[in-house]
Amino acid sequence: xxxxxxxxxxxxxxxxxxxxxxxxxxxxxxxxxxxxxxxxxxxxxxxxxxxxxxxxxxxxxxxxxxxxxxxxxxxxxxxxxxxxxxxxxxxxxxxxxxxxxxxxxxxxxxxxxxxxxxxxxxxxxxxxxxxxxxxxxxxxxxxxxxxxxxxxxxxxxxxxxxxxxxxxxxxxxxxxxxxxxxxxxxxxxxxxxxxxxxxxxxxxxxxxxxxxxxxxxxxxxxxxxxxxxxxxxxxxxxxxxxxxxxxxxxxxxxxxxxxxxxxxxxxxxxxxxxxxxxxxxxxxxxxxxxxxxxxxxxxxxxxx
Amino acid sequence: xxxxxxxxxxxxxxxxxxxxxxxxxxxxxxxxxxxxxxxxxxxxxxxxxxxxxxxxxxxxxxxxxxxxxxxxxxxxxxxxxxxxxxxxxxxxxxxxxxxxxxxxxxxxxxxxxxxxxxxxxxxxxxxxxxxxxxxxxxxxxxxxxxxxxxxxxxxxxxxxxxxxxxxxxxxxxxxxxxxxxxxxxxxxxxxxxxxxxxxxxxxxxxxxxxxxxxxxxxxxxx
Numbered sequence: 001x002x003x004x005x006x007x008x009x010x011x012x013x014x015x016x017x018x019x020x021x022x023x024x025x026x027x028x029x030x031x032x033x034x035x036x037x038x039x040x041x042x043x044x045x046x047x048x049x050x051x052x053x054x055x056x057x058x059x060x061x062x063x064x065x066x067x068x069x070x071x072x073x074x075x076x077x078x079x080x081x082x083x084x085x086x087x088x089x090x091x092x093x094x095x096x097x098x099x100x101x102x103x104x105x106x107x108x109x110x111x112x113x114x115x116x117x118x119x120x121x122x123x124x125x126x127x128x129x130x131x132x133x134x135x136x137x138x139x140x141x142x143x144x145x146x147x148x149x150x151x152x153x154x155x156x157x158x159x160x161x162x163x164x165x166x167x168x169x170x171x172x173x174x175x176x177x178x179x180x181x182x183x184x185x186x187x188x189x190x191x192x193x194x195x196x197x198x199x200x201x202x203x204x205x206x207x208x209x210x211x212x213x214x215x216x217x218x219x220x221x222x223x224x225x226x227x228x229x230x231x232x233x234x235x236x237x238x239x240x241x242x243x244x245x246x247x248x249x250x251x252x253x254x255x256x257x258x259x260x261x262x263x264x265x266x267x268x269x270x271x272x273x274x275x276x277x278x279x280x281x282x283x284x285x286x287x288x289x290x291x292x293x294x295x296x297x298x299x300x301x302x303x304x
Numbered sequence: 305x306x307x308x309x310x311x312x313x314x315x316x317x318x319x320x321x322x323x324x325x326x327x328x329x330x331x332x333x334x335x336x337x338x339x340x341x342x343x344x345x346x347x348x349x350x351x352x353x354x355x356x357x358x359x360x361x362x363x364x365x366x367x368x369x370x371x372x373x374x375x376x377x378x379x380x381x382x383x384x385x386x387x388x389x390x391x392x393x394x395x396x397x398x399x400x401x402x403x404x405x406x407x408x409x410x411x412x413x414x415x416x417x418x419x420x421x422x423x424x425x426x427x428x429x430x431x432x433x434x435x436x437x438x439x440x441x442x443x444x445x446x447x448x449x450x451x452x453x454x455x456x457x458x459x460x461x462x463x464x465x466x467x468x469x470x471x472x473x474x475x476x477x478x479x480x481x482x483x484x485x486x487x488x489x490x491x492x493x494x495x496x497x498x499x500x501x502x503x504x505x506x507x508x509x510x511x512x513x514x515x516x517x518x519x520x521x522x523x524x525x526x
Contacts, residue, residue, distance in 0.1 A: 003412055010409070209393050212353070213407040213454070214383035303355050 011222035018199075018223065019230060026231065029195045033235025036188050037282055038242040040181035045243060047173045049254075050166075063140065065126040065147055066155045069097075073124075079152055080126055088139065090131045097124040123154060136167075185285055188235070192228045192289030200224065200297045212303045221298060225290045232286020236279035243278075305331045305462055305493040306352060311361035313347050313517075321347040323517040325361070327524075329495055331461065334488040335522070336504045337497040339514035345497040348514070349466055352495075353385055354378045366461065383411055386455030390467035392447045394439040400426075400450050401435035407458045425453040429483060445476040452480070456487060463487060465496040469503070477503055485509075 019026045067076055076094050083092040095103070100122045105111045128147070130140065140158055147156040200207070210220055306329040313322040322344045329335055337345050350356040351363050354373050362371045370381060394403050404425055408418045426432050429449040439447050448468060455463055465484065469477035481496075481503060488494045498504060504511055512522035 006414070007412065205393075206395055209395065210406065210410060211379075212355075212382065212387060212393070213410060213458075214379045214381075215410040216379045219379075219410055304350075 007219070008222070012226050015223040015226040015230060018227060025195075026234075029191060030231055030234045030238060032191055033188050033232060033282060033286075034238035034242055036184040036191070037236055037239035037278060038246075040177055040184055041239060041278055042243050042246065043173070043177040043180060045247065047170060047177060050173070051170055063128040063130070063143060063147065063156060063158045065128060065150075065153050066123045066157070067126065067152050068154045069123060071124065071152045075152065076124055076126065079150070083126065083128055088131055088143075089128060091127075091129045093127045093129075095125040095127060097122050100125055126153075185281075188232065188282065188285040189289040189292070192231055192286045193293045194289075195231065196224050196228050196290045196293035197297055199227065200293065200301070204301055207298070207301045208303045211301070217298065221294050224294050224298075225287060228286040228288075228290020228293075229283045230286070232289070233279045233283035235286070236282025239282065240275065240278045305329050305333070305366060306495065307362075307364040308348075308351075309362045309364075311351065311358045311363060313344075313351065313356065314359045320517050322351075322358075322514075325514075325517075325519045327512060327519060327522075329493055331493055332488070332491045333510070334485065334494040335496075335510040335512055336507075337495060337512050337514065338499055338501060338504065341499070343514040344517040345514055346466060347517075349387075349464055349495075349497055352464060353387060354381055379410075383407070383458060384460050384462065386458065386460040386463045388448070388451050388455050388463065388465040388468045390470040392439070392451040394447060394450055394454075396439050398438075399435065400431065400437050400439065400442070403439065403450055404454045404457050407454060411458060421457050421459075422453075425457040428456065428486075429453045444471055445479070448472065448480055449483070452483060456492075461491075461493060463492055463494045465494070465498075467498055468496060469498065469500055474503070478506075481507055 067079075071079075073094075073096055076096070080092040080094045083089055097120050101114065101120050104122065105114055128143075130143070144156050144158055147153055207220055306327075308325050308327050311322055311325040312320060314320050325344075325348065337348065339345055347356065351358055352365060354370055357373075358371050362369055364370070365381060366384060368381070373381060395406070398406075401422055404422045405418050408421055413421070422435070423432070426435065429452050431446060431449050431453065434442065434446070434450075439450060442450065452468075455465075463484065468484075469480050472480065477500060484494050484496060485507070510522055513520050
């Protein structure tokens with residue numbers, strides 16, 4: 001067991017040394033891998049942020065119930081209380097016609113014009129806020145029908161078309177990201193497979209001599225597998241830098257954009273697990289590529 | 305140590321490279337294998353190291369029948385045989401030390417043991433102090449000594465050499481052969497393929513002669 005781990009360490013450092021000796025070639029393939037991994041992971045991150053923002057907006061989304069004029073304050077408050085009890089509803093606030101007028105007067109700047117009216121033209125209103133996790137378009141449509149049927153309610157409105165659209169876009173984006181990931185992941189496997197194939201041919205003599213003096217296939221295979229893993233992991237780490245570098249550049253603009261929509265856009269500092277994920281994925285893809293090359297070409301090299 | 309019993313080797317599309325070869329080399333014995341080029345010397349050595357398998361007949365190495373040896377077991381067979389080549393087959397991007405250490409690293413020896421054995425092997429071939437050199441900075445004779453050091457570093461009971469003096473002048477050739485004789489004196493069996501007949505006669509060891517794949521002389525022990 002101890003002997004085996006020593007051999008693995010030997011192979012690990014040997015292949016690191018080989019990568020260093022061929023550092024320009026290594027840098028090129030690592031760069032290609034980094035770009036291939038940056039694209040899908042950047043796409044994922046943007047999608048995640050979009051999702052987060054749209055969830056924010058949906059959370060802030062309200063269904064407005066315009067009450068019939070004859071409904072009294074007391075009756076309206078009672079209805080608000082009932083609605084609040086319903087599962088999936090976070091809050092139901094009552095805004096009386098008077099309060100609504102006051103609010104409109106303050107925000108619109110039409111104060112003096114309003115004074116000309118002899119009666120309050122605004123209806124009283126219930127603002128119903130669904131719980132964030134319940135706010136998918138289908139559920140909101142169901143609620144709308146339900147609320148419209150209430151005797152106290154004149155009209156119920158929710159501008160959900162755009163939420164639905166955004167939802168659809170994010171969904172398409174997810175599928176796209178998945179396809180791009182699969183394609184470019186396959187690309188990384190092929191790139192590393194090819195690099196390892198070339199390395200095998202470059203070290204043909206060494207492999208032959210090693211076999212002649214009693215090296216097992218496992219012994220010969222090991223440094224190539226480590227090399228594939230290391231190149232993939234380096235590519236993944238570089239991709240991580242690229243993704244966060246470009247997000248850092250994008251952040252101020254995105255922040256301004258989010259500001260227009262009264263929303264918060266914050267670049268989250270991601271955890272250690274996620275930091276390790278990209279190098280790990282790169283490493284595993286590299287290992288697969290190396291394995292393909294090794295199992296295909298090492299057998300052909302026999303002393304003769 | 306080595307036993308061939310009615311061994312035939314036919315390459316696909318070619319004639320018989322070896323025909324009905326029968327001989328023994330006992331532990332600690334030294335012998336030469338001669339014959340014109342194409343007589344089958346290299347083929348015979350390849351059968352011993354399981355690079356090739358016999359078409360018919362049996363080959364035993366150290367009591368193990370390797371005529372149908374499984375690929376998985378071949379590395380362990382080769383660790384018991386030290387092989388020296390005419391073209392040295394050294395790794396030119398590694399130091400002398402790393403070249404000699406290779407079979408020991410392959411066999412999984414620890415660091416201290418590897419260092420000890422490499423130094424011992426270098427001492428035996430008279431190259432102490434050249435550990436850090438690269439093979440290309442050495443002369444042909446010195447490169448061959450590195451090859452020999454690599455072959456003996458693992459202390460195998462059997463040494464095989466394929467034309468080890470092919471590219472060397474007579475004086476150096478004699479030195480190299482004497483080196484083999486020295487290893488033989490401490491109990492290592494040695495089989496050397498060579499066509500340097502004068503030198504072989506001078507040394508006076510058993511001589512096996514191959515002619516068109518047939519062992520025509522030296523099949524019996526002296």
